Amino acid sequence: MSGYYADVIVAGAGFTGLSAADALVSAGLDVVVLEARDRVGGRVERMAFADGVGMDTGGQFICDEMPNVMALTRRFSLPLAETPLEGAFLVQPQPFSEAGSSFAESGRIRARANRIDPRDPGIAGLTAGEWLARQSDPEGAKASYQAMVEGLWCRPVGEIPLWYLIDNDRRTISNGNELQYFAEGTIHAAAEALAATLGKRLRLDTPVVRIDRADGSVSVTTGAGDVLTARQVIIAVPPVMASRIAHTPDLPNPLKGALTAWKSGTVIKGLVRYERPFWRDRGLSGMIMWRDTLGLFACDVSSRQASALVMFAGGPVAVEWSGQGHAFIEAEIRRRLVAALGAQAGDVTGLLIRDWVGDPWSGGGYSDVITDLQAYDAEGILRTGAPPVHFASSELASSFPAYIEGAIVAGREAAARVIAVHQSAIATSASGS
Ligand SMILES: Cc1cc2nc3c(=O)[nH]c(=O)nc-3n(C[C@H](O)[C@H](O)[C@H](O)COP(=O)(O)OP(=O)(O)OC[C@H]3O[C@@H](n4cnc5c(N)ncnc54)[C@H](O)[C@@H]3O)c2cc1C
Secondary structure, three states, X not given: OOOOEEEEEEEOOOHHHHHHHHHHHHOOOOEEEEOOOOOOOOOOOEEEOOOOOEEEOOOOEEOOOOHHHHHHHHHOOOOEEEOOOOOEEEEEOOOOOHHHHHHHHHHHXXXXXXXXXXXXXXXXXXXXXXXXXXXXXXXXXXXXXXXHHXXXXXXXXXXXXXXXXXXXXXXXXXXXXXXXXXXXOOOHHXXXXXXXXXXXXXXXXXXXXXXXXXXXXEEEEEOOOOEEXXXXXXXXXXXXXXXXXXXXXXXXXHHHHHHOOEEEOOEEEEEEEEOOOHHHHHOEEEEEEEOOOOOEEEEEOOOOOOXXXXXXXXXXXXXXXXXXXXXXXXXHHHHHHHHHHOHHHHOOOEEEEEEOOOOOOOOOOOOEEEOOOOOOOHHHHXXXXXXXXXXXXXXXXXXOOOOHHHHHHHHXXXXXXXXXHHHHHHHHHHHHO
């Protein structure tokens, strides 16, 4: 396939790459999408239980405040289930009554942090952990805030620049109900539906390893050594993965720096099936946060298809569990659920575990996080790119970075930049001829 000439090559068929390609095809451009894995969806993927019921082992939850992903579920007629949230919320290990108050206290710390201007010189060089240590809140509230940050950003609080955390959180403009819905037949089905519209424009098992820029065009070398040429390329992979693609000539220094400012998040997701949602008999919602091990969280994902709990291990705990292996993770999930919900939680009818730590093609999850305290401009530099080379991923979205919604937004924003370059090239050649 060497030598193929397209308007645009998109590297990566996660929601960012698929959404970019979708927008480019709609605008009439000739597009090729090259995906390293043998499937589309990236950090959104489907795994099936023994009885064939499929669930999302990557990104799953969406909400009304996410217009683009909601529109996608309507476009492909994907039925949504409301996440069951009614009932008591458990904090482990401690009496049930304290759960609500420590959650509220952690929310107050989050709101206080988000009122700080990310560019305030008073917080320059401060990590979220250092800022938290200076707060006078009760230790329980601080632990709850740390659990929330490490569970959502999936890196230790001592590594995350406070300015980045604030800036990132402010762009997640929901009313705090990101768990509102999930797609009954998986949200991964939306990625497959988008891929189906691309037909032969999509090539799986085709990693991009090198990009050569010359005379206003790009040559993209794949892992198999094929070379494809195009006018422009969108690298629709997370920044850490993008930093592994070689460039000739070298990318400008600011771009190289911007690509190395990030680390991949670390997360493990477990889906635990039961005959019935027995926790509801005791007035429990199935939502559990662990205090003795920060970054652990569970909630109910039962639908008409199956009764199930999802459990996340995010941040340092995911690294620790991942190092101990699959059997340990399985035993730990079971042990924790039994301790929280009683012996019935041991009657598991199916278990899916997805360890995303060090994932070869997405690096981890939920997203990459800036850990360079000085890298204020990293996102802006990546968004600007070095046309004809453009960068896009959920991390770079103007709204809902690190979410599926953000990936769609980032893909469309990158497509708009590519279309602008394309149209200006057409105008220039028309005026020259
Ligand atoms: C466990 C987990 C749970 C999550 N839960 C939620 C949730 O409930 N709700 C939500 O909104 N979001 C959630 N997220 C986050 C969400 O899934 C991501 O933000 C989003 O899917 C990222 O999409 P993307 O296209 O930017 O990146 P990716 O999905 O990582 O896509 C990048 C693609 O590029 C490919 N690739 C990488 N390198 C190359 C290369 N060199 N050449 C070619 N292809 C390459 C990869 O294989 C991948 O397919 C979760 C993520 C994880 C991991």
